[in-house]
Amino acid sequence: MARPQNCLLRSMQSLRPGRVAYSRILLPRNLRASLYLSRPYSTENDTPRFSDTPSPDESQDLSHLNPDPEDYSRFIFQDKCTVTMHAGNGGHGCVAFLREKYIEEGGPNGGDGGSGGGLYIQAVEGLTSLHKLARRGVVRAERGKNGQGKSKGGQRGDDVLIQVPIGTVIREIERYDPVAEERARRRKAYLEPVEEDDGEFTPIRHDRWVLYPGSNPSDFLTVKFPRLRPRRQAIAAMEPKAPIFLDLSEKMDKPLLLAAGGAGGLGNPHFLTRGMGRPKFASRGEGGMKLVLDFELKLLADVGLVGKPNAGKSTLLRSLTNSRTRIGNWEFTTLSPNIGTVIIDDNKGRPLVESAVKKRRTHFTIADIPGLVENAHLDRGLGLGFLRHIDRAGILAFVLDLSAGDPVQELQKLWHELGEYERMRNTEPPEPTPEEPEGVIDWNPSEGGGLPELESSRISELEVKSSEEQFHHQFDKPTVSLPPLEMPPIHTKPWFVVATKADLEGTQEQYRALQEYLSGVEKGTIAHPSGHPDGWREKVCAVPVSAIRGEGVSHLPKLVMEFLK
């Protein structure tokens, strides 16, 4: 057993740990050989021998691994947001007539309106958070320009492309589709025709028609407006089916259309008939679709670091990536997830390590998640939010501090918390939204009025709102709460242990006990720490590291690439 270990130590010696501070892990040739060792850390009787390890070269600058608590940069992170999106309205058609010398009453030559800009979405690599989208809150595509005289069509509105991280799930909360609404109105009018009274003037639908400037409404008393079908752009056929549900788990080469902009209005030449040589009206552009979408990161990172507060997770992230997460010798230094990227390529864009499915992965992401305390599933410590983040990591890396008591017990406690969280997630209904706590009536006595129930019923009787108004009203106070996303069971995820602080005295015994335990779990002689008989145990191992000295960490990329799907 000693030979691979020695080989490992030799390779660690040549690793120059200081250089991993930069985003690219620089892997010297001799390290690459060691990465290809069949099993650098078997679970059988390998003991860390950091005391035998020659200390890293003094010229290496490791200060970034043990920084001053104030030496950090804030990582802005958001894994959920609700955004209102407006596809562009179509531009209006134009009412214009040919004006030329000797042509007294020229024919109609108003141009069509331009179509509105569409909304597109694309999952791209390199993004890890939804905070930019959340900050925008409302996204609007440009409106199409109106048509002009001399048969000049209006310019189409600019599209909006929303880029999100891979692993984003998009769900529709609300939609307002003016074209669908108009179609429904027409259908209703067709099924329930109103008795036409010949003597009565049917009001002009100003929301559908543009009238010639300068004309009086009385000019249109005898005009019979044609039946105007609501129109969509042809590209609207590519919109996803309503309600939108998109699970963007792969990198997308091309953007995907979410909502096409409204079709542009028709200029007055379209309404030329034998009886009406100079139509003094053109149609308005169709309204663009409005959507309220819920964005949620289903996959936060490829690897999630799970551990107690102060276990050394942030230091480990710093030693693997160029993250500048905060490190401090107290609990809850990290208050929100930090995500770092480990790049493993041969500087020519080719992967150095093949992943399990032979995909060309040249990088993976690691999330440093705030520490878990006992009863975190009851929202203790930093609680449930961070358990949710753990739930969203593809592979779990349990970071155990070898200098802080029995690591086996620690591992079992962490699994217990995850198990309890999972049980609650699967059984409990979603909590009521904080805006509308159950049994609390939103009523401000200082505003006067009667009892709130009476008031609200009267208001709803009096005010008959259009769908668009309702849409805005509902967005102010979203009533729809989406169910939690379905996630794979935590115990079926690949996992491994990072036994950290192995440079400290007396940690070897702890590591040995941990290895023995994990070897039993792998062979099936010891129950899976999650308590589930079908828990993942294909290759359970512990990697001893000293993150603060950058030792041992170089073996983690190889291990992770084996598990990556």
Ligand SMILES: Nc1nc2c(ncn2[C@@H]2O[C@H](COP(=O)(O)OP(=O)(O)OP(=O)(O)O)[C@@H](O)[C@H]2O)c(=O)[nH]1
């Ligand atoms: N000796 C030694 N100390 C370490 C090692 N890794 C981390 N530490 C120290 O442990 C303390 C806590 O490290 P952090 O990385 O902030 O721990 P954390 O798990 O991120 O803590 P929270 O953010 O509170 O959850 C710091 O003082 C580190 O310097 C290590 O490998 N060896």
Ligand SMILES: [Mg+2]
């Ligand atoms: Mg931390």
